[in-house]
Amino acid sequence: MQPKRYLITSALPYANGLKHIGHLAGAYIPADIYVRYLRSQQRDVVFVCGSDEHGTAIPIQAMKEGTTAKEIIDKYHQAMKEDFAHLHISFDIYHRTSEQLHHETAQEFFTYLNDRNELETKETEQFFDEASNTFLADRFIKGTCPKCKSDRAFGDQCETCGSTLSPDELINPISTISGNTPIKKKTTHWYLPLAKHEQFLREWILEQHKDDWRASVVGQCKSWIDGGLQSRAVTRDLDWGIKVPVKDAEGKVLYVWFDAPIGYISATKQWAIENKKDWKPYWYDADTQLVHFIGKDNIVFHCIIFPVMLKLHGNILPTNVPANEFLNLEGDKMSTSRNWKLEMRDFINDFVMKENGGDQCVDMLRYYLTQIAPESKDSEFTWKGFQDAVNSELVAIFGNFVNRTFVLMHKLCGGKVPAYHEAKEDAIDAQLRRDIMDAKQKVEASLENYKFREALFEVIDLARKGNKYMQEKEPWIKAKSIQENPDNQLLIDNCLNNCLQLTANLSILISPFLPSTALKMCKMMKVVDKMLEWSNAGSLKLLSVGYTLREPQLLFRKIEDEEVNTQINKLKSSLMQTPEIAAEESSSYLPLKPEISIDDFAKIDLRTGIILSAQKVPKADKLLQLEIDLGFEKRTILSGIAMHFTPEEVVGKHVTVVANLAPRKMRGIDSNGMILMAEDLNGKLYFASAGDLSKGGWKVS
Numbered sequence: 001m002q003p004k005r006y007l008i009t010s011a012l013p014y015a016n017g018l019k020h021i022g023h024l025a026g027a028y029i030p031a032d033i034y035v036r037y038l039r040s041q042q043r044d045v046v047f048v049c050g051s052d053e054h055g056t057a058i059p060i061q062a063m064k065e066g067t068t069a070k071e072i073i074d075k076y077h078q079a080m081k082e083d084f085a086h087l088h089i090s091f092d093i094y095h096r097t098s099e100q101l102h103h104e105t106a107q108e109f110f111t112y113l114n115d116r117n118e119l120e121t122k123e124t125e126q127f128f129d130e131a132s133n134t135f136l137a138d139r140f141i142k143g144t145c146p147k148c149k150s151d152r153a154f155g156d157q158c159e160t161c162g163s164t165l166s167p168d169e170l171i172n173p174i175s176t177i178s179g180n181t182p183i184k185k186k187t188t189h190w191y192l193p194l195a196k197h198e199q200f201l202r203e204w205i206l207e208q209h210k211d212d213w214r215a216s217v218v219g220q221c222k223s224w225i226d227g228g229l230q231s232r233a234v235t236r237d238l239d240w241g242i243k244v245p246v247k248d249a250e251g252k253v254l255y256v257w258f259d260a261p262i263g264y265i266s267a268t269k270q271w272a273i274e275n276k277k278d279w280k281p282y283w284y285d286a287d288t289q290l291v292h293f294i295g296k297d298n299i300v301f302h303c304i305i306f307p308v309m310l311k312l313h314g315n316i317l318p319t320n321v322p323a324n325e326f327l328n329l330e331g332d333k334m335s336t337s338r339n340w341k342l343e344m345r346d347f348i349n350d351f352v353m354k355e356n357g358g359d360q361c362v363d364m365l366r367y368y369l370t371q372i373a374p375e376s377k378d379s380e381f382t383w384k385g386f387q388d389a390v391n392s393e394l395v396a397i398f399g400n401f402v403n404r405t406f407v408l409m410h411k412l413c414g415g416k417v418p419a420y421h422e423a424k425e426d427a428i429d430a431q432l433r434r435d436i437m438d439a440k441q442k443v444e445a446s447l448e449n450y451k452f453r454e455a456l457f458e459v460i461d462l463a464r465k466g467n468k469y470m471q472e473k474e475p476w477i478k479a480k481s482i483q484e485n486p487d488n489q490l491l492i493d494n495c496l497n498n499c500l501q502l503t504a505n506l507s508i509l510i511s512p513f514l515p516s517t518a519l520k521m522c523k524m525m526k527v528v529d530k531m532l533e534w535s536n537a538g539s540l541k542l543l544s545v546g547y548t549l550r551e552p553q554l555l556f557r558k559i560e561d562e563e564v565n566t567q568i569n570k571l572k573s574s575l576m577q578t579p580e581i582a583a584e585e586s587s588s589y590l591p592l593k594p595e596i597s598i599d600d601f602a603k604i605d606l607r608t609g610i611i612l613s614a615q616k617v618p619k620a621d622k623l624l625q626l627e628i629d630l631g632f633e634k635r636t637i638l639s640g641i642a643m644h645f646t647p648e649e650v651v652g653k654h655v656t657v658v659a660n661l662a663p664r665k666m667r668g669i670d671s672n673g674m675i676l677m678a679e680d681l682n683g684k685l686y687f688a689s690a691g692d693l694s695k696g697g698w699k700v701s
Contacts, residue, residue: 012052031293036512050095055256095267102266128185131178135237143170194229325374359516406552418493440538504542605660614647638671
């Protein structure tokens, strides 16, 4: 049974910087396709989103840019709003969590749960910066990563190896505010006891939605639940955010993960105010279908934490959460810190703003991102892939079919829609007409199940069938012998009538994906936008016989090799080029030791050898005792590599040895030499081997 109304949400983007095409492919284009499809069916649907403007990411960005948090959110809220509009993401409202309405809504939500004892308070010890008199959020604590030993680790994650961390795990933690070593200090916070709701989550997700939600979503939820749900803090010590509406809670704000999803509700409220509607049915009426479009990093918040909050608050629960995986770029993970990214603003500036209107470039990007959408696994954007998708499919299949149809209609039928002569219909005609009628159900079924790649394929496949049909019919050949065979005109009429009706159907089916293209096709057909209503799809009488159509316009242009090369070179040249990243990377290198002369270096005798045996040195975590064959003799050498290699891993390795180093006794064992090792920025060790000098004893110079 069809729901009475739909509320569609896209993840609220952080207002701390411009967003890249990975975000676009994950949470915004899929939602926009679905919403446009629902609107074409005249369904009651509201599409909400907005900027997430709280949390430590905002003041951190303000510190980087030397400005205030308020100026940061104002700057990036407006920039993101403009970028989404340029790329035709059709939100009904794009709100922001700094608005007073949102603050009131979030505080009411907290108060409702707290007054009903659905939250619990705990006293814990947290890092505190005495110099700034501030409790430190995870991102304001920096130290050495316990896993890779990088000094680019924060209290929540290591920037080098990507490991998830807690502040307590950091080695030598310091405050990023003052540079001092923080102390531990007691503080009280409110928590959402998720463990109390485990049975509800198991029944709701793992039983009720195990078949209709994406396997990756259910799988991640199961992992969280089976791993044991822990109480989650809903407040934190911070001066940027929504004040906790409780007496004696000075200096505390709502945790951003708690207030951000409530932004969907406040955005709905604001939309209702502006449109003189009642917002409550969209959040309280069971006949509303709530769908969250997100990336996989947001699954736990939208499938476990927020649903528990909604249930306790008396709201409806999401019907589906079609989360996408990640989109990589040119063989590597997108990274803002390394400048390995393609921001929406970059594409807009390089393509959309340079075109006359730029709409076709927007649709070309929407097409490719949908074609490679990471629906079930991570996918990859490449500029060559973008070029191939545009040139080989949009231009050569879709655009080519529409253009040929219009050109031949003007040339062979006087620019008017010809009649269809059923008496002259053959099996090829009949098959194409069945394909047109069947396409609607195929595309619809895929869209209803959030399979957007599959739905788009069906649309392009219908255009592909149109090209094949035209080639089989060859109306241009039949036109050459009309005088000898007058019936050829009837066959030409049938061919072009079918092709024109197919073109009209393509405009409807492609409309959710490529809205500008659909409108351009309507203009060529001299029909109003109302024809794009979904109920018209599958009809074979969309264009009236004798109706005059406009001259064809090319729907898409080709992407040239020069454009692809320019973008690839731009991407590579920007990698690691920002002053901040360059400074961070250069600081990761150890400083050079004092300068030596060539005579000093000449005193070192380097010889090659093979490790014959290795064992741990008792009561010495870092030392391995190695027996090394130097060719002319065997030596015992102690090496501090036990934290990096097991004894079994090093046996048989070719090494370079400082052979004339004075012996040294360690742990009661004489060490006669030193093996050379190399260390990368992540602290990983490598043998400085002597290649194929496998016999040992060779002098290295």
